[in-house]
Amino acid sequence: MNDIIIKKMQEIVGADYVVSHLDKVASYCEDETEKAVKPKVCTDCIVVKPSTAEEISEIMKYANENKLPVMARGGGTSLSGAAVAIMPTIIVSMERMNRIIEVDETSMTVECEAGVTLLQIGEHFSKHDTLYFPIHPGDEGAQVGGLVVMNAGGVRAVRYGVMRDQVKALEVVLPTGEIIHAGGKLIKNNAGLDIKDLIIGSEGILGIVTKATLSIKPKDKYTGSLLVSFENEEDAVKAVTEMFKAGIRPLAVEYMEKTAILRAAKDIGMTWPSDVGNVDLYFIVSERKEDDLYEMYETIVGICDENNALDSFVAESSKEQRTLLEIRSHVYPSMHKMVVDAIDAAIPMKNLSRYMEGIKNINNKYGVEISTIGHIGDGNLHNSILTEDASKPECYDQISDEIFKLVIQCQGSITGEHGVGKVRNEKLKMQFTEKELQIMKAIKNVFDPNNILNPGTAL
Ligand SMILES: Cc1cc2nc3c(=O)[nH]c(=O)nc-3n(C[C@H](O)[C@H](O)[C@H](O)COP(=O)(O)OP(=O)(O)OC[C@H]3O[C@@H](n4cnc5c(N)ncnc54)[C@H](O)[C@@H]3O)c2cc1C
Structure with a gap:
């Protein structure tokens, strides 16, 4: 990175808060996006650590006058390449603005x-x-x-x-x-x-x-967890839909394929309390009164039973609750070394079963495992394409295209929470018309006429 830029940044935030050595800069240049799909990282960057909005304002004015790319840096946990530097960039790390x-x-x-x-x-x-x-x-x-x-x-x-x-x-x-x-x-x-x-x-x-x-x-005073197993995804989706119709809103409803959750449990030497069926719903319930908590369990189990649940398990003690949460939280880490790409589409509830069926068909057609877990209560599923060593299979482009076509056929969104970042830009055309994309680009132009802020992201 150019010495004049480094000097200017030091003037604005102080020399102690500018990092330009490659070994220290590198970790600020990328995020948690899967390696196989992550854009090529540029480490010819400078990291600046301002402490006020006024300092950031000075940085932006200088960058805008000189048409220099700038990228804000938060925790670097993005899963869509949004926080990956793809060109020489002034990286504005927000770590000191932590009050x-x-x-x-x-x-x-x-x-x-x-x-x-x-x-x-x-x-x-x-x-x-x-x-x-x-x-x-x-x-x-x-x-x-x-x-x-x-x-x-x-x-x-x-x-x-x-x-x-x-x-x-x-x-x-x-x-x-x-x-x-x-x-x-x-x-x-x-x-x-x-x-x-x-x-x-x-x-x-x-x-x-x-x-x-x-x-x-x-804060609710009482929280608990409930696990319900089903033979197939259709019954699980139906149970969730019926639960919402009945006005039940647990704190969380997570969907997990049995293979994924058992793999996670094995990986950390723990035991998952259910081994029947092919899919599980994991509910976290929280209420002000203890009686309401038990009533909630009963209502949910009742609705699940009416929709062919095979088994249910209430985690009564805090130890049991912690075990469920620990295993659920380990699902992603346990398959991390195999994930090529994790697609996080959002689908309207009425089309969720159709979407899941479609994913199974793509899985069978290409013989590549696509693991499905996710926030079923929001219709937001995470479909991870897996290979033994997370390398892209030859048919990756076809699989990815078919999944996104399915998302659009099901009136869904190509991303429910991880964002477009720098990995899904091409897919936007599938979801939006030319006019809609033009409006988005025109808005970007009003805010950022020189396209200096995180270029190549989101659009
Ligand atoms: C294990 C794991 C689990 C996750 N689970 C979820 C989940 O369940 N739901 C979910 O929604 N996400 C999830 N994420 C994704 C991620 O945590 C979120 O996208 C989060 O909001 C990113 O915040 P960050 O501070 O890490 O941003 P970064 O990764 O640092 O940056 C992401 C984008 O935000 C911009 N940015 C950062 N700070 C600012 C700022 N102050 N002003 C303007 N732009 C800024 C960056 O320039 C970049 O474009 C998960 C990630 C991991 C690693």
Whole structure:
């Protein structure tokens, strides 16, 4: 990276907060995207660690004048290549902007700097008796800014929605250097076009989020887990649909193929409590009163039984609950060394069985394992294409094309939570018309006329 740029960055944030040695820069240049599909990483980058929105504003003004690519860096946990540098880039690491500014119990909000991690928020509220932040995607290293712009979801979205449903207000530095504020601690707000909602889910291409005000929720006192096994996915989907119709909203409903969950248990030397059937539903239930918790178990089991459940298991003790959670959390790590690509389509509930059947057909047609687990309550499944050593099979392009065609036939979205990043850009054409894509590109152009902020991402 050019010495003049390094010097300018040192002037803005201080020499201690600029990293330019290759060995230290490299880990900031990529994210958690699967190796087989990850774009080629460029390490000719510089990492800058600002501590205020004003410093970021100075960085952006300089980069914009000189047409230099910039990329915000959160926890680096993206699974879609969004945080991969693909050209010489000024990487703005948000790690020093890590203050939880205020918990407002009246408005039920928490205001954070964008570099606050999910782990920090969790620890902060673990000391709080009555309130917490409910969104919990799988990696606690993710930061508030990354969660906002990736519109993260995770297992609890079934009850609380996704990040879009939690964000009340944002402070954002634009690619041209201005600092703007969008939204507020309001319940209703109909003034003007909603810039806040444009930034949420923008994958870091419209501006750098520096602060966010997020809604928080009352803590339930009683939580528990329930496992129900089924012969096939159709019965499991039907049970979930009937549960929603009955007005039941557990904290989480996860779908797991038996092969995947047994592999995870074996990998960590633990025992999964059910070995019947081919698929499991894993419910996390939480209620204010103990009686309500038991009533909830009974209602869910009743609905599952009516839909041909084979077996059910209530994790009564906290040890049993921890075991289930530990094994479920290990599903992805246990197959990580085999994952070529993990597709996270979202499908309307009414087409979910058809989609799952289609995936099985693709699996059988190509003889390549496609493992399905995911957030069934949101219609958001994770289909992982597996090979022994995670190398792309010859038929990878055909498999991937067929899966995405199936997604569109089922009126789904090519990504439910991981985003387009730098790995699904080509597939956008399958979901949107030319006009719709033109509108998105025109919006990007208004925010970022020189296309300096994370080019090649999201569009
Ligand atoms: C094991 C594992 C499990 C996961 N489970 C889930 C899940 O269940 N649900 C889910 O939704 N996701 C999940 N993810 C994906 C990931 O955690 C989310 O996408 C998360 O929101 C990324 O946040 P981050 O801080 O790591 O962002 P990064 O990876 O650092 O960056 C991602 C994108 O956000 C941009 N960005 C980061 N910070 C800012 C900022 N302050 N302002 C503007 N742009 C910014 C980057 O430029 C990049 O484009 C999982 C990831 C892993 C590794």
